[in-house]
Amino acid sequence: MKIQKLIFLLTASLILTSCSSYNEADVNKEEFLAMDTYISLSAYGENSEVALANARREIKSAEALLSVTDPNSEISRINSSGGEDVVISDDTAQIINFALHLNELTEGDFDITLYPITKEWGFTTGEYKIPDKEKIAELLEVTGCENVIYGDNVIALPEGGAIDLGALGKGFAADKAVTVLKEKGITSALLNLGGNIAAIGGNPNGNPWSIGIQNPFGEGNAALLKITDKAVVTSGNYQRYFEQNGKRYCHIIDPKTGFPTDNGLMSVTVVGDSGLACDGLSTALFVMGEEKAIEFWRQQGGFDVIIITEDKRISVTEGIYENFTAEGGFTVEKVEKLQ
Numbered sequence: 094m095k096i097q098k099l100i101f102l103l104t105a106s107l108i109l110t111s112c113s114s115y116n117e118a119d120v121n122k123e124e125f126l127a128m129d130t131y132i133s134l135s136a137y138g139e140n141s142e143v144a145l146a147n148a149r150r151e152i153k154s155a156e157a158l159l160s161v162t163d164p165n166s167e168i169s170r171i172n173s174s175g176g177e178d179v180v181i182s183d184d185t186a187q188i189i190n191f192a193l194h195l196n197e198l199t200e201g202d203f204d205i206t207l208y209p210i211t212k213e214w215g216f217t218t219g220e221y222k223i224p225d226k227e228k229i230a231e232l233l234e235v236t237g238c239e240n241v242i243y244g245d246n247v248i249a250l251p252e253g254g255a256i257d258l259g260a261l262g263k264g265f266a267a268d269k270a271v272t273v274l275k276e277k278g279i280t281s282a283l284l285n286l287g288g289n290i291a292a293i294g295g296n297p298n299g300n301p302w303s304i305g306i307q308n309p310f311g312e313g314n315a316a317l318l319k320i321t322d323k324a325v326v327t328s329g330n331y332q333r334y335f336e337q338n339g340k341r342y343c344h345i346i347d348p349k350t351g352f353p354t355d356n357g358l359m360s361v362t363v364v365g366d367s368g369l370a371c372d373g374l375s376t377a378l379f380v381m382g383e384e385k386a387i388e389f390w391r392q393q394g395g396f397d398v399i400i401i402t403e404d405k406r407i408s409v410t411e412g413i414y415e416n417f418t419a420e421g422g423f424t425v426e427k428v429e430k431l432q
């Protein structure tokens with residue numbers, strides 16, 4: 094509780110500094126803990142106070158819907174169904190539809206059925222361990238989206254199967270928050286759901302928002318990115334991981350092996366219009382590794398990517414290259430579409 098209070102106080106002081114730079118009287122803020130992370134919402138202009146209260150409510154209901162640890166959530170209802178059909182809400186159906194589509198597009202790299210495996214590694218509780226190879230092989234039998242039967246808001250999992258929408262939840266919640274803010278006429282807002290960013294318009298001065306891309310090697314930013322009306326979502330191996338015998342095990346799992354992804358990437362940031370899509374894609378591209386991720390971007394398009402590697406290179410796709418400024422210590426490379 095004390096740490097939480099400290100975070101609130103620290104952030105409150107930062108906020109004061111940043112709003113004075115806009116010389117803006119009617120900034121409003123909501124700060125709270127939800128979805129296992131610290132959330133900070135800022136909106137400017139008329140109606141922003143009531144709009145932010147609505148946005149907070151949307152994020153809280155997304156949490157209540159999607160939490161894997163809350164026994165009353167819709168996801169828990171699905172996971173405890175013992176192979177039976179479960180009728181789900183339109184919101185959950187929208188996310189599962191997208192997740193299954195992304196699973197196909199990524200040839201299985203993005204997979205919401207890995208929950209039994211992430212649990213075995215201890216990523217759900219913090220009681221980390223390296224499981225036996227036999228145990229992983231056994232669990233891989235019940236994972237895989239091909240084992241999910243889904244259609245018209247009804248889902249059935251195989252016996253022993255369980256899903257986790259952790260790779261999409263914050264992006265989904267951010268989209269919901271953006272929608273209710275826009276409904277109240279908000280034209281300038283910045284939402285930060287534990288590093289999962291959504292911007293409405295630009296800042297109150299009419300300039301783009303300047304977003305820090307976290308340095309995966311330590312404190313501060315690896316780069317700054319200027320954005321207007323975009324979602325910016327990062328997946329990395331530096332947020333949730335444990336180390337054993339000098340090796341790092343991160344919470345993003347390669348569905349082909351059941352082991353934490355270990356492919357030379359430190360982080361993948363995806364920039365696009367939909368928070369849900371950016372959230373899913375950042376996780377998916379992180380699993381793919383550099384070469385396949387760039388190939389995927391070239392084929393799919395509709396979003397931009399920043400990839401940071403263990404050997405301190407940053408690859409930035411052409412759509413955001415001009416709005417991107419790296420800090421020292423990195424080699425920056427522009428990634429272009431092939432003619």
Ligand code: ADP
Pocket residue numbers: 202203204205207211216257258259260261263327328329332333344345346347348372375376380
């Ligand atoms: P975070 O939510 O920590 O910001 P991500 O959006 O990348 O990061 O989501 C990571 C979470 O997604 C993991 O904690 C786990 O619940 C789930 N996950 C792990 N591996 C995969 C995968 N290959 N495909 C889909 N979801 C995954």
Ligand code: MG
Pocket residue numbers: 259260261328371372373374375376
């Ligand atoms: Mg994600």
